[in-house]
Amino acid sequence: MDGFAKYLGRRLFQFFLVIFLGVSLAFLITNLSPVDPVEQSVALMTNFGATDPRSVELMRQALQELYGLQGSMLEQYLAFWGRVIRGDFGPSLSAFPTPVMSLIMGALPWTIGLLTLSLVISWSLGNLLGALAGYYRSNLLLKLSGAAVMALHPVPAYIIGLCLLLAFGFIWPILPISGGAQMNLQPGLTLDYLRSLILHGTLPALTLVFVGLGSWFISMRSLVSNIVTDDHVVYAELGGVSSNKIFSQYVARNALLPQLTGLALSLGNVFGGAVITEFLFNYPGVGRLMIQGIYRGDYALVLGVTTISIIAVAVAVFIIDLIYPLIDPRVRLS
């Protein structure tokens, strides 16, 4: 139990450090930049129509108060932390006066759903294919599918998504290419709505699956082909243990552990891919929200989404780390 407590302590420390550094980084980037967010927002608003100088001045003061740009750097930093802890990033400028936080909360379930589904599919499919390809090395079918998966691996999410969009949206239009669900349907647990949800999610999820598949395949295959030459596997083969049992009990089980760590490490990158995919398919998640915020010059929204996404990824990594000892007995014992 001592080993587990130590492990938990380390992970907890890491968890808080990630959040601390990430939030500080977001603060520093916005505060050390040569661009004044208040002036930028003021410029953006006055662009839309002539405003008299007095109301511009009033707006400037309101914005300065809102962004906590008064006082010393340290005071601003502490005020920022206060806002992060309260989950209050002020009202969004592009969707005034909706608070940034409620925009994020509306988008977060979409992103979490899309990410979880595609991660589970690509992780299990990639590992299964990789393990099989590493164990049955002479199988032609596995070799061919492996080559296809690996060729797809270095291509960025946007390009894969764009190709899928062209293929299933224009050339053979069978799937919706935009949005999260049909507009005129009432959200709820109805069959129609669920059907629409799945249809709209297929292409974005497929994009993310294709993006992730290759790396799981490659690392699993090399892990398995190393384990296959291990003494205990050779011994089991000589002892006449059936090859199915060797594969599932001796080889795949051992190789899955490092892959679970990989899952935690890759989350940050998968999230990045989701941002791009959501934008491409106009999927109503956090990524699209952020990119819209950038296009509209919505300072509060962009800062809020960055901070929340850093925290969300850190929480997900932490949860995977907590599950890890349940599967790897060595962490519990050591």
Added chain:
Amino acid sequence: MFKILRDLLRYNIEFAIGFVLTLAIFLFALAHFWAPLPDTAIYLLPPDMPPSAQYWFGTTSRGQDVLWQMSSAIWNTMLFGLTVTILSRLLAVAIGMLSGYLGGRWDQALMTLNDTMIALPNIPILLLVYFVMRDSMSWPVLAATAALLGWNYDARLIRSVTLSLRSREFTRHAVFAGMSVPQILVRQHLPYVMPVIFFTAMNNLIWAIGLEVTLSVLGFSDINRPTIGGMIYWANQHQAIIAGIWWWIAFPIIAIVLLFLGLFLLAISVNEYIDPRSRLSRMGA
């Protein structure tokens, strides 16, 4: 060096394909120095011309020749990738080797920082940097930011190599002979780390080019400088797909996918060369 190259070309089919692909695309990109048209000027040619004998890959709605536009776009994209790779290699090597060699507190501190960086999602941070920099965002700034985010995985890998070198006999000899830490690291250890640097550089290059494409596609870079992502951005701006000007978007995508494929094949075959275990297993030993 040439002997290694020749052997790889002769005996490793992946390397041969990857080498030819990458070289062809590199030569194509190099050709932009002799382009008949300036690469940033627009409305020089009749817009929306389909591929023909005169304009091989057609022209864009902005009156540019897709062929020559692509040539300089690939050049700029590759240049960005190489800059990021070199900068982030310097960071990864410095931090990985110091962490592995010094050990103890230094190792702990550096690797805690490293693990934290790994857990941070890159894209939102890059987007935030772009958002606050806006007009002063040039490609060197973007490259430096990407390099600051791209060293962490590889620093861990380099650390593990240095860790095993530290306990070797020759390191102790060097210490007793009075070599300083930088001398040991550069003269004694670096040659052993070199293959890892080379291999991670290939992967990092692929990552950096993908990043450039991703950011430019959204318009989050210097959009007047032609890049592959930038071409797709302008095609989207002019709704090329809906208007049926497929050549504007299809050729850049084909080019970038070929480049990725070439670099990827090079990366896996170089890895195989460096790590003989995978070569043995492929031969069926």
